[in-house]
Amino acid sequence: MEVHRAKTSGFCFGVSLALEKLDAEVEKNDAKIATLGPIIHNPQVLEQYKNMNVRCLEHADDANKDERVIIRAHGIPRETETTLTDSCKEVVDATCPKVKRAQLGIYNMIGKGCFLLLYGEKDHPEVRGLMSYADDRAFLFNSLEELKKFPLSADIDYCLAAQTTQDREEFSRIDEYLQEKLAERLQVLNTICNATRERQQEAIALAKKVDAMVVVGGYSSGNTRRLADVSRAQGCLTFHVERPEELSASDFKGMKVVGLTAGASTPRSIIDATEEFLMNL
Ligand code: F3S
Structure with missing residues (x-):
């Protein structure tokens, strides 16, 4: 089967940067590391960080004095930053620029x-x-x-x-x-970022010319869900999955061309694995 993969699928610039900062902190290996809230809305990536002993804090005052805490790409309120600074060892600001x-x-x-x-x-x-x-x-x-x-x-x-x-x-x-x-x-103030729009426009263009669309990304990721919505709005059969294992060959019976895109918080490895699954059908 032919697979058309969106060029804009996967991490946006802000998410990549936040993950790079988190990885750099983990590599230093000189303090305990935590993030305030999930660093991205992708359960597979969060599980990997959990296995690396990165804690995910619900509240700023949950931090410990021996922890370095990363602020995720969305940013946080000013008062939360003050609480965080008081409760942890150091704050690493990974707010998207x-x-x-x-x-x-x-x-x-x-x-x-x-x-x-x-x-x-x-x-x-x-x-x-x-x-x-x-x-x-x-x-x-x-x-x-x-x-x-x-x-x-x-x-x-x-x-x-x-x-x-x-x-x-x-x-x-x-x-x-x-x-x-x-x-x-x-x-x-011109504060709107093009990343979301570019992803949606490409998903719409793809949805118009394929037999079905596969959108990969966390179910709790708003931008991934919107990609699936805009694709369905074109009348295109659309599968929103977190992992390729959720797809089955029978879903694509008789199809020749399938489109593939992914939310701004979906890692490349999962998109690659999904593309491989589809190409092998
Ligand atoms: Fe991503 Fe930053 Fe835009 S987090 S969607 S590049 S505002």
């Missing part, structure tokens, strides 16, 4: 007296981090409709920003709406 830039951009705008309008998902770890840089001078919304219900004041300056993985088209519509209402009282 694009998320860090968003955090500092918001901090800077709040310092200039702006009120933050943040387009993002409530309760997402990255969003909790971004909101903490606004010192409660913020409104979080998930759509233009929701924003329209928010009473804008004629007397204050606003700053518009977004969670890095948000939809760029919706962000443009939000920007247009606010430009009309606020004109020169609006500052816009």
Whole structure:
């Protein structure tokens, strides 16, 4: 069977960097290592780190004084960083540089007296981090409709920003709406990252020309689930699996071409193994 593998499948730049930092800490072998929350949403990778004695902490004050703790790519709230610094040996910041830039951009705008309008998902770890840089001078919304219900004041300056993985088209519509209402009282921070969009666009293009799509990645990984969703939305039979062992030859009976993609937290070894399974059918 022919397999078309997406060029954008697998780790994004921020996840690669965070894992490199974690690996470098493990290699030093001079302190106990922990991560605050799962370093990525992939159970196989997490199991490997667990076997290397890397603890996964649920809360910042769960850290021990002899532990070095890695902050994952999503970043964390400012107050959590303070708690973490007090409770562990050393903090290693593996926040994705694009998320860090968003955090500092918001901090800077709040310092200039702006009120933050943040387009993002409530309760997402990255969003909790971004909101903490606004010192409660913020409104979080998930759509233009929701924003329209928010009473804008004629007397204050606003700053518009977004969670890095948000939809760029919706962000443009939000920007247009606010430009009309606020004109020169609006500052816009361009915080959306292209990695998610590029993956989705390639998955859509593939889904249109194959008999079925295989999307590999953790079931708890939001960006992997969205890849499966956009593929299904093209009317393409789509399998979302964490490992190739979950697929069976009978699923692909009579098919000639299959597309393969993977979320931003799926290791190359698992994508390679899935590709090999499909090619051997
Ligand atoms: Fe960073 Fe974009 Fe990945 S913000 S963590 S490179 S999706």
